[in-house]
Amino acid sequence: MSIEAKEEFRPKIVAFCCNWCSYAGADLAGSSRLGYPADVKIIRVPCSCRVNPMFILRAFEKGADGVIMCGCHPGDCHYSTGNYYARRRMTLLFSMLDFIGVENGRTRVEWVSAAEGARFSDTMNDFVEKIRSLGKNVRLEDLRCRS
Amino acid sequence: MQELINRAKELLADNTVARVLGWRAGDLPYDPEPAYFETEDALKDFVYNGFCGANLSKYMIEASKLEGKTLVFLKPCDTYSFNQLLKEHRVDREKAYIIGVGCKGKLDIEKIRKQGVKGIRGISGAEMTDDADVLTIDTIYGEKTCAYQDVMLGRCHVCKGKEHKVYDELIGESRETTDAERFAEVEAIEAMSPQERFAYFKKELSKCIRCNACRNVCPACSCRKCVFDSNKFDSSQKANADSFEEKMFHIIRAFHVAGRCTDCGECSRVCPQGIPLHLFNRKFIKEIDQLYGEYQAGEDTESKAPLTDYTFEDAEPSIIGERG
Ligand code: SF4
Ligand code: SF4
Numbered sequence: 001m002s003i004e005a006k007e008e009f010r011p012k013i014v015a016f017c018c019n020w021c022s023y024a025g026a027d028l029a030g031s032s033r034l035g036y037p038a039d040v041k042i043i044r045v046p047c048s049c050r051v052n053p054m055f056i057l058r059a060f061e062k063g064a065d066g067v068i069m070c071g072c073h074p075g076d077c078h079y080s081t082g083n084y085y086a087r088r089r090m091t092l093l094f095s096m097l098d099f100i101g102v103e104n105g106r107t108r109v110e111w112v113s114a115a116e117g118a119r120f121s122d123t124m125n126d127f128v129e130k131i132r133s134l135g136k137n138v139r140l141e142d143l144r145c146r147s
Numbered sequence: 148m149q150e151l152i153n154r155a156k157e158l159l160a161d162n163t164v165a166r167v168l169g170w171r172a173g174d175l176p177y178d179p180e181p182a183y184f185e186t187e188d189a190l191k192d193f194v195y196n197g198f199c200g201a202n203l204s205k206y207m208i209e210a211s212k213l214e215g216k217t218l219v220f221l222k223p224c225d226t227y228s229f230n231q232l233l234k235e236h237r238v239d240r241e242k243a244y245i246i247g248v249g250c251k252g253k254l255d256i257e258k259i260r261k262q263g264v265k266g267i268r269g270i271s272g273a274e275m276t277d278d279a280d281v282l283t284i285d286t287i288y289g290e291k292t293c294a295y296q297d298v299m300l301g302r303c304h305v306c307k308g309k310e311h312k313v314y315d316e317l318i319g320e321s322r323e324t325t326d327a328e329r330f331a332e333v334e335a336i337e338a339m340s341p342q343e344r345f346a347y348f349k350k351e352l353s354k355c356i357r358c359n360a361c362r363n364v365c366p367a368c369s370c371r372k373c374v375f376d377s378n379k380f381d382s383s384q385k386a387n388a389d390s391f392e393e394k395m396f397h398i399i400r401a402f403h404v405a406g407r408c409t410d411c412g413e414c415s416r417v418c419p420q421g422i423p424l425h426l427f428n429r430k431f432i433k434e435i436d437q438l439y440g441e442y443q444a445g446e447d448t449e450s451k452a453p454l455t456d457y458t459f460e461d462a463e464p465s466i467i468g469e470r471g
Pocket of ligand 2: 354355356357358359360361362417418419420421422424
């Protein structure tokens with residue numbers, strides 16, 4: 001008989017946040033004492049448009065259970081149009097991930113401004129909840145690697 | 148075929164072109180290969196038949212750097228790729244003399260083999276001049292027949308049409324081959340559960356040996372320095388990676404050509420492992436059509452590619468989950 005450790009599932013979540021809006025939003029959430037789970041690891045990027053789709057694939061490869069990208073609201077991009085391009089790119093990437101069997105709920109884009117600390121914390125709480133309910137992610141791996 | 152050779156000879160003789168880019172007979176009746184012909188004499192090995200699936204447009208990148216014009220033979224679907232390369236300034240229109248050749252659907256030797264035909268010595272009915280609906284195959288076990296329709300490449304069943312998008316002259320007749328719904332295969336996969344989809348792609352992609360043939364043949368993969376050749380990324384080669392390697396390669400590649408892929412089907416044709424690579428590209432094409440308006444890469448040389456464009460009203464990425 002094997003004994004299974006009944007540990008609570010702690011998802012690994014990566015959040016790409018743009019420097020100008022969402023990262024500042026995260027800061028505000030912090031200084032306003034609004035909590036969000038420590039499962040979220042924030043990676044700061046200069047603009048949501050800097051998020052190469054490969055970053056997201058890499059995150060999943062390294063074992064992320066969910067990836068969220070946050071940027072300035074459309075129209076508010078510090079570089080004027082970066083987030084419009086990012087929006088198309090992420091839409092297509094998420095659709096492809098869904099196509100190969102990574103449930104759509106594991107990827108998300110939210111627009112969070114520097115003034116929206118509460119929105120940042122709510123978004124993260126909600127996303128972590130969602131990933132907890134989905135459970136552990138599939139491993140994107142080669143069949144030959146495991147027997 | 149003779150007509151093409153004669154015309155090529157004329158163009159070589161009057162110095163309109165310095166060389167001819169076409170297909171040369173291979174060792175076996177079903178494996179012609181892309182080749183340059185620089186003399187009239189060399190053209191005796193020229194072939195154009197049902198097995199000339201190879202899309203020659205990508206070779207024009209190199210040919211554009213050579214002295215003088217190159218005569219290139221393009222099938223209707225190949226002209227989309229050429230147009231796309233023109234749009235991306237990868238080929239020089241001035242360096243190309245394009246003869247649009249007719250197409251009656253190209254053949255898939257694997258499908259012929261799947262019908263149990265082995266020991267092939269000769270094939271008739273694959274010539275472009277005959278209107279044969281049946282291939283007669285001479286094998287060491289006797290004569291076999293296959294219906295042309297049944298052994299066509301998958302891509303010919305969803306052909307974009309037999310109209311050449313760019314050419315200097317046209318030679319030869321075409322035959323309509325479209326008899327399937329372009330997105331049916333993609334839709335069948337979309338209808339599966341995420342677990343089934345995951346299992347399906349895991350199984351398919353695990354066959355990949357990372358030979359890079361799909362990348363090398365792809366007319367959209369024309370980057371001078373490919374991310375898969377750079378040792379700065381761990382995506383560079385088939386490492387003894389423990390994970391994800393293949394999916395990574397295929398998603399990245401499909402993403403790089405999204406909005407630029409003309410759906411020429413070369414990737415699936417050349418894959419030695421028979422992986423249905425076109426599914427990735429077609430999935431993107433389907434999404435682009437639905438979300439950003441119908442777009443056919445290579446249709447023209449002016450329009451903006453979907454991923455280098457945006458509108459204020461574009462759908463939010465959450466649409467993927469919402470539409471179910
Ligand atoms: S895989 Fe990407 S980087 Fe490599 S040639 Fe194709 S488009 Fe370029
Ligand atoms: S051609 Fe097939 S086996 Fe070769 S790299 Fe592409 S998918 Fe893999």
